[in-house]
Amino acid sequence: MKDLLIALALAVTIEGAIFALFPAGMKRYILSVLDTPESTLRIIGLIAAV
Incomplete structure (x- = not known):
C-alpha cells in the first residue's frame, strides 16, 4: 500500500511540475x-489503462 x-x-508531483513549468x-x-472526438479519447483512455 x-x-x-x-x-x-x-x-501528482510530475503533473504539477509540468503545469508549473509549461502553463x-x-x-x-x-x-x-x-x-x-469522444471516441478517440475513449480509445486513448483504454490504451493508457492497459
Missing part, C-alpha cells in the same frame, strides 16, 4: 483535448 501511495504522489503549453494541450 505504501508503494501505491508513493507512486500516486510521484504522478501555456498545457493550456494549448487542454484546448486540443476539447476538440478531440
Whole structure:
C-alpha cells in the first residue's frame, strides 16, 4: 500500500511540475483535448489503462 501511495504522489508531483513549468503549453494541450472526438479519447483512455 505504501508503494501505491508513493507512486500516486510521484504522478501528482510530475503533473504539477509540468503545469508549473509549461502553463501555456498545457493550456494549448487542454484546448486540443476539447476538440478531440469522444471516441478517440475513449480509445486513448483504454490504451493508457492497459
